[in-house]
Amino acid sequence: MEEYLRRFESEKSIAAEAELEREDLPPVQRLLGVFAPVGGDTALIRGCPFHNAVIEGVVGLPEVTRLAQRHKQAFRDRLAATAAEAGAAHPETLAGQLAVLFEGANALAASCNDPQAFTDARRAAEMLLDIALGAASGD
Template sequence: MNDPSPAGERILAAATEIFYTEGIGAVGVDRIAAEAAVTKPTLYAQFGSKANLIAAVLDRRSRDRQAAIESMLADFDGDAEARLLAVFDWLAEGHGKSGFRGCPFINAAVELPDARHPARLVILDYKRWLRTMLTSLASAAGAADPERLGSDLQLLIDGANARVVVEDDRSAMRDARRVASSLLASDLSNRRTSPREA
């Protein structure tokens, strides 16, 4: 998506905050326009529709999240196994921040059941990126089946995010990290003792 104008940036900032804290369906464009100090025609001129605005919000979140995780990993000083688990540590830190209420992509998907909604493609692309990134880290760590392990690790992350929403359990991602460590250790142990590797 193209970078928006200054007015578009204000709209994006307002919509990002309100959609996350109050939900997508509960908030109309009048409220977002008022918070962004723009007129409703300006909002529509910038984004065309509420659906497109939702997609733009999630696209910005996705790009920011990917860049932050990639930057963290680039600066991380540790072996391949530690790098994989560092993703869980980074996410756990986010869980502890005030105002965190789960994964914005899962939250949005729950509110947007229509697979044709423009935001659904953004959500799907982010989740695919996450699984691909975890799979790549699992491969670098020497996993016997990196794709399976990457998928399992994504399930752990999504489950931890869901537990925050349902139970306000801020330790869920730490628990997910513990399970991820066990899965990785088991995978590597099985690979070392495999007859093909002996």
């Protein structure tokens, strides 16, 4: 399990998270890009491999738990950096909120095999971004 998770750190990234690294999009679009449904309407939604590893009972493998925690913190850090780049008033707070939306959408979509959770989360993320960016500009 450890080796499988380490591959996501070194060889390939999770598609939604890779959106944060795109240089062809402005920061707000990169933040919203993490909420794109994975694989289209007919794909089986499997969720985040790090989340799945922790909840599927690998409690006896502390290194797996550490890998998952480190990955989730790195994701929040990338969200915060992108939120700061977008000009959010409180990028760390916004990052935490977006992470909760993303993780919830990922879990619900995987549990129900329904990508609608990503659409709902994206709408909520748009509202949070409007508030955060409005606060930053003094609106």
